[in-house]
Amino acid sequence: MTQPQTIVDKIWEQHVVHAEQGKPDLLYIDLHLVHEVTSPQAFDGLRMTNRSVRRPDLTLATVDHNVPTTDRTLPNPDPLSTQQIEVLRTNCNDFDIPLWDIFDLRQGIVHIISPEHGLTQPGMTIVCGDSHTSTHGAFGALAFGIGTSEVEHVLATQTLPQSRPKTMSVEVTGELGVGVTAKDVILAIIQRTGVDGGVGHVIEYRGDVIRNLSMEERMTVCNMTIEGGARAGLIAPDEKTFQYLRGKEFSPSGLDWDRQVENWKKLVSDDGAIFDKSIVLDGNNIAPHVTWGTTPAQSVPVSDVVPNPDDATTASSRETAQRALKYMGLEAGTAITDIGIDRVFIGSCTNGRIEDLRRAATIIDGQKVSSSVNAMIVPGSGKVKQQAEEEGLDVIFKDAGFEWREPGCSMCLGMNPDILLPQERCASTSNRNFEGRQGAGGRTHLVSPEMAAAAAISGNFVDVREII
Amino acid sequence: MKEVKQVRGNAIPLNRADVDTDQIIPKQFLKRIERTGYGEFAFFDWRKDDDFITNRPQYQGAPIMLAQQNFGCGSSREHAVWALEDMGVEAIIAPSFGDIFRNNCSKVGLLTIQLDQDDVDYLMSRAEELPEGEIVINLENQTVMIGSDWSRQFKIDEFVKHRLLNGLDDIGITLANEEKISSFEEIRSIFLPSTDQAGQDNLKIN
Numbered sequence: 001m002t003q004p005q006t007i008v009d010k011i012w013e014q015h016v017v018h019a020e021q022g023k024p025d026l027l028y029i030d031l032h033l034v035h036e037v038t039s040p041q042a043f044d045g046l047r048m049t050n051r052s053v054r055r056p057d058l059t060l061a062t063v064d065h066n067v068p069t070t071d072r073t074l075p076n077p078d079p080l081s082t083q084q085i086e087v088l089r090t091n092c093n094d095f096d097i098p099l100w101d102i103f104d105l106r107q108g109i110v111h112i113i114s115p116e117h118g119l120t121q122p123g124m125t126i127v128c129g130d131s132h133t134s135t136h137g138a139f140g141a142l143a144f145g146i147g148t149s150e151v152e153h154v155l156a157t158q159t160l161p162q163s164r165p166k167t168m169s170v171e172v173t174g175e176l177g178v179g180v181t182a183k184d185v186i187l188a189i190i191q192r193t194g195v196d197g198g199v200g201h202v203i204e205y206r207g208d209v210i211r212n213l214s215m216e217e218r219m220t221v222c223n224m225t226i227e228g229g230a231r232a233g234l235i236a237p238d239e240k241t242f243q244y245l246r247g248k249e250f251s252p253s254g255l256d257w258d259r260q261v262e263n264w265k266k267l268v269s270d271d272g273a274i275f276d277k278s279i280v281l282d283g284n285n286i287a288p289h290v291t292w293g294t295t296p297a298q299s300v301p302v303s304d305v306v307p308n309p310d311d312a313t314t315a316s317s318r319e320t321a322q323r324a325l326k327y328m329g330l331e332a333g334t335a336i337t338d339i340g341i342d343r344v345f346i347g348s349c350t351n352g353r354i355e356d357l358r359r360a361a362t363i364i365d366g367q368k369v370s371s372s373v374n375a376m377i378v379p380g381s382g383k384v385k386q387q388a389e390e391e392g393l394d395v396i397f398k399d400a401g402f403e404w405r406e407p408g409c410s411m412c413l414g415m416n417p418d419i420l421l422p423q424e425r426c427a428s429t430s431n432r433n434f435e436g437r438q439g440a441g442g443r444t445h446l447v448s449p450e451m452a453a454a455a456a457i458s459g460n461f462v463d464v465r466e467i468i
Numbered sequence: 469m470k471e472v473k474q475v476r477g478n479a480i481p482l483n484r485a486d487v488d489t490d491q492i493i494p495k496q497f498l499k500r501i502e503r504t505g506y507g508e509f510a511f512f513d514w515r516k517d518d519d520f521i522t523n524r525p526q527y528q529g530a531p532i533m534l535a536q537q538n539f540g541c542g543s544s545r546e547h548a549v550w551a552l553e554d555m556g557v558e559a560i561i562a563p564s565f566g567d568i569f570r571n572n573c574s575k576v577g578l579l580t581i582q583l584d585q586d587d588v589d590y591l592m593s594r595a596e597e598l599p600e601g602e603i604v605i606n607l608e609n610q611t612v613m614i615g616s617d618w619s620r621q622f623k624i625d626e627f628v629k630h631r632l633l634n635g636l637d638d639i640g641i642t643l644a645n646e647e648k649i650s651s652f653e654e655i656r657s658i659f660l661p662s663t664d665q666a667g668q669d670n671l672k673i674n
Binding site for chain 2: 017018024028054056058081118121130131145149150153156161163195200252256260263317323434441
């Protein structure tokens, strides 16, 4: 009788190229996603050592991090961004890597475009020089972010030496209330585990709440896995996964499809499989969350108040909380719904998919953005943008006073001109509220698309449960 | 990669927890396509405060950085490691590190040393009181020492240690197993997707 295995064990074993005592396993990588920001030095490394790209046919590049989200037929005013994009073009051309470039309909945030074309499939190993690669775990793939040295390693060898991670089960039981979203689930999980609770682990998300999420919602959950410290987080594939993938451009078809679905069905953790760590959350108790500090773990339910640092259990967390409040310009005890905002950003690899935009649109429809707020919506990909326009969502957004932009990472990290000014306060559907993340001195509150949309209209945070 | 055997010198006490890589190197510097020259931009926003620890003259050029838990969390940007390396940091001691950052450090040859909270707190206080105080890190013996009075052992992955001590190139090591990669590719599932047909120029818009 073989030992019960977790899904991570199964995927791992299917990808070990070489194992040797006292060394990390050499893992085969099924898909390598490349973007303009973390790759130039890796390609330089290949040139310096006279190495080539081993499998350009398992590699896909796009431009997303620093592209402008305004009219791209106009010249890009930023010479450094222009150069970085040009360098990626040259590298893709020199090394034969397919590139979904800026005028390609398929261009978009790397973690959005791969799933939407069916490139992300269950059981695969997927890497990218971006920490939010964990997104692809929603399909039951083992997917994680890597640094530029590792990007070079994968380009040259299509493998990565990796030590076997520990496993962590995060089970969310029960049922989510109306107005409570996947974003709130992951913010609640991180609030519970802390920003380093997952370090050294791969998380498997389980439980009824996770099962009941759509594929896009599952991507939102897996996307923010790294914010809890774990490099990868995944969800066992099920009928929803297969339905999502059926008929996609890169999905298998015909008899191959049937064979593959049978293989994918085996990608579940066996009964009795042992996790190194386990936590359980009651989904019935999760409320819409708003971050108040400068780490994604510093969040509270929207009906709550800004916590008092004096209530922290350790001196270090008290100091961290005091620092965060000072940076955020907030007083302990302030009701979250009394916090006024200046900007709204709806988009990013966390919440820039079509379902996110549809849900935001239901809140925005027929309303106007508050006169004190500047609000923008940045679709995650060209395809998301096209779909939204076919459904008329862009009209709803524009009529309400939102800016409707071209796809990219945009204000999630502010590498392009989409940034906050110092002290500007933003309700953002992105993934990081670090100091200066959206612009030096800018103050970020992470929320769901519904919460961001409602805040745009009111000019302050509102409990969406009261308006849905 | 250069060999790392010993790091000896004073330490910068960066007494903060959860220092993310966005703080170590803000995004505006990620547009550069070079691998060097990031040191002057390290902790760019925090350095605007004249009293910030890395601005103090007594810590200039210190080869060791002390930090609190979860140092280097967040973004995978290896630029954060390059920035620390470029400002002269050769080793970082903290109670814990972000996974991707720690891994990136091991590829570049920057030593990350995990010590118990109490030990980090002691070293932190000492570096604050005695900015020139020397710490000696010996990778072979896996020790952190202050003179002959204080010594702690640290754990490190055996293979990472071997690579650092010998300055070995990871890609070179992997390519020594090139035949195994090829054999794996021969038996790899034919159902898996390929980007071969992803084409560069179809579906153009505008």
